[in-house]
Amino acid sequence: MDGQFGWSLYLHIPFCATRCTYCAFNTYTDRHALLDEYVRALCAEIASFGALNRSIHTIYLGGGTPSLLRPFQLEQIISHVLINFTYSPILEITQELNPRDATEEYLHAIRKYVSRISLGMQSVNSSELQMFSRDHEHSHVIQAMKYARQAGFDNINLDLIYGTPSQALDMWRDSLQAALDLDPDHLSAYALSLENGTELKRRVTYKELPLPDPDLAADMYELASEMMEKAGFIQYEISNWAKPGKECLHNIQYWKNLPYLGMGAGAHGYVNQTRTVNVMKPEIYIERLKNPPPNPLPFPQTPATMTSEPIDRQTDMFETIFTGLRLLNEGLSLTAFEQRYGEKLDIKFADEIKRLTRLGLLWQDGDALKLTKSARLISNRVFQEFAIEEEA
Ligand code: SF4
Structure with missing residues (x-):
């Protein structure tokens, strides 16, 4: 089955400046010193298959915060992919960015390597951004959009969250309107999920914050659909809207259950009817790539693979x-x-x-x-x- 389709490549950058209160992702706020070594390890993992004659048609740099990568590190990573894989003509390279990192200089520098960016806007409301412990303000998103357009980006996503504690329908309307006012090409709106182990879940459990109302969240979803449709967006996926032709090709690969390789700490992959999961901790990931086993591992395993499970x-x-x-x-x-x-x-x-x-x-x-x-x-x-x- 895999032979019929191009593959996608997910690259995980597991570092963040601060941890958002709703976040259960594999990311660390105290290990930035490892970034250089981590990039070397990621390049080693990309190269670990040898030159695979496989066509990669989308790359997604997610996290964590991939905008912590300096442009030369991004270049190192992308050039390793170019050496080790071939390309089909459709190519999309997405990088997730913290709006605070998306300065004029940074966006101009990364434009050479990246064709699509995804900005974590989340909300226009500063009290909500504080509740999430986001380290950006809405003014950063406005600036990031302006600089991204100036740098030539014509495929920009904004991420939003709804169904949060204390969020009223009007607050959500304001966030949607503020996002639409910035004229993005793509919008993702996800209902808040209170994940175990997160600060937000703890605060809701101890009644420091109210439990979000699922009926209100449903109204918020309807409102998002209405407002985005009116603004010319197509709801091509349950939680995703795009201007025509700006759908996220990488995520469509997942939704069509087509093959992708996942590299980096904690990354998941799915190729050759096999699901792989990498070791979670960056220091263990680095260690594994520094000291790979002497004999080649069966594809699609790499030295970082923690589990590899056939899918029936x-x-x-x-x-x-x-x-x-x-x-x-x-x-x-x-x-x-x-x-x-x-x-x-x-x-x-x-x-x-x-x-x-x-x-x-x-x-x-x-x-x-x-x-x-x-x-x-x-x-x-x-x-x-x-x-x-x-x-x-
Ligand atoms: S920026 Fe993203 S990955 Fe980092 S802590 Fe916040 S939600 Fe988690």
């Missing part, structure tokens, strides 16, 4: 359904499913599809199976219906 056909099939249905416009292609698995989706899951269609949660649009508008808010329940089949 059934699981792969379910994951293709869950992720594919997230693509609201494109939906899940019946033909592509059959070509991939040699089974017809509408026969294998005939009962589930009939039941969900009767409930007004799914509909068939030509060759594609799609979520209806009312299913968007309860998409996980819809996906679950397909998983029940396996357990029966």
